[in-house]
Amino acid sequence: MMKTTLLRACLAFGLVLSMPAALAQQGFSFVALGDLPYGSPEKAYVPYRALIDRINQVGPDFSIHVGDIKSGSTLCSDEEFANQLQHFQRFKGAVVFTPGDNEWTDCHRANNGGYDPLERLAALRKGFFKPGQSLGSQPIRVQSQAQRTPAFATYVENLRWQHQGVQFNTVHIVGSNNNLEARDPAASKEFYERDAANIAWIQxxxxxxxxxxxxxxxxxxxxxxxxxxxxxxxFPGWSGFRQSIGETLLPLAQRWGKPVLVIHGDSHKFKLDQPFTLNRQPLPNITRLIVPGASDVRAVKVTVQPGAALAFELISPVP
Structure with a gap:
């Protein structure tokens, strides 16, 4: 039933997302996941580790975790960060991580431990990002914005790498309106500085x-x-995504004209669609993948075929 439903979802977007059966053994694959693990270690770690073990069985070329390595109501402690680093090293291959809001912007909450969000962001940058390489047991080479552009030396988390003719980018864009909070001068300052870096990285x-x-x-x-x-x-004026997405990524993608895949989490429900518009006109070359997460402990295997045809398959902890 799941395979049939997923196939129909892929075919609904035509040739860009469909894949002839004869080509099924060509190209390469990667796994996208995020918003995991959610909950206490006692409840969340076992199924998450089972999912990682299943990903290792699938054997993608690499995996991408799109952030939220903890739920919004658990501690932002050094111990939690250390546990999640251990989880990333459980991947037999490479895993590239981009931060979510739960591991820094929301850490001021009492049930998160009442941390300083900017201190937690600094801890993430120090602990989760190594110059020139990803996480995972077999890391791949990546280029960071910090390495490439001295003016943005802080942004070690914005990464880029090439694989079989495909360009991959992580961009530090998070929920909670991207940390744009007018009532908090420190948060606003952080947002505007990171937004400038993100815009430059997309460009x-x-x-x-x-x-x-x-x-x-x-x-x-x-x-x-x-x-x-x-x-x-x-992307109204109060949106923390107006400049980076609405005024930068979308017009540049329209001008480029070739396929663009946007992967994110935050919503926790698997979805494939083409929701982006510019000047009220649809942008059919941009496809969006929302990874499952939270209570839905699954990942998405993305197969890239020659010519940028894409196929998607949900991966569960149990085959």
């Missing part, structure tokens, strides 16, 4: 694509950028 992705000519560009981040949508605009 450089398309600049690289102009010379390297990838068949597909992939952007992975945590936030569901439509959370701040109004009746009249996808």
């Amino acid at each position: 450089s992705a398309f600049a690289d694509a102009a010379t390297q000519n990838p068949s597909l560009i992939v952007f992975a981040f945590q936030a569901d950028v439509f959370d701040s949508k109004s009746m009249y605009e996808d």
Whole structure:
């Protein structure tokens, strides 16, 4: 039943997302997951570890975790961070991580331990990001914005790598309106500085694509950028995603014209669609994948075929 439902979902988007059976053994695959593990170690760790073990059996070329390595009501402690680093090392292959809001912006909550969000962000950057390489037991080479652009030396978490003619990018865009909080001067300052870095990183992705000519560009981040949508605009003035997504990624993707895949979490429900528009016109070259998460402990295997045809398969902890 699941395979039939998923196949129909893929075919609904035509050739960009469909895959001829004869080509099933070609191309490469990666796994996308996020918003995991959610809950106490006693309840959440066992199924999450089972999912990682299943991913190891599937054997993707690498995995991408789009953030929220803990729920919004658990401690942002050093111990929790250490546990999640151990989980990333449980992956037999490489795993690339981009932060979510639960591991830093929301850590001021009493049930999170009342931490300083900026201190937790600094701890994430120090503990989870190594110059030039991903996480996982067999890390891959990656390039960070910090390495590439001295003006953005803080942003070790914005990563880029190439794989079989596809360009991959992580961008530090998180839920909770991307930490844009007008009532908190420190949060606003952090947002505007990171937003400038994200915009520059997205721009450089398309600049690289102009010379390297990838068949597909992939952007992975945590936030569901439509959370701040109004009746009249996808990205109103108060949206923390207006400049990075609405005024940067979308027009550059439209101009580039070739396939773009946007992967995010935050909403916790698996979805494949093409929701992006620019000037009220649909952008059919941009496909969105929302990974499952929270109580839905599954991941998504993405198979990339020659010519940027994509196929998607949900992975459960038990085969």
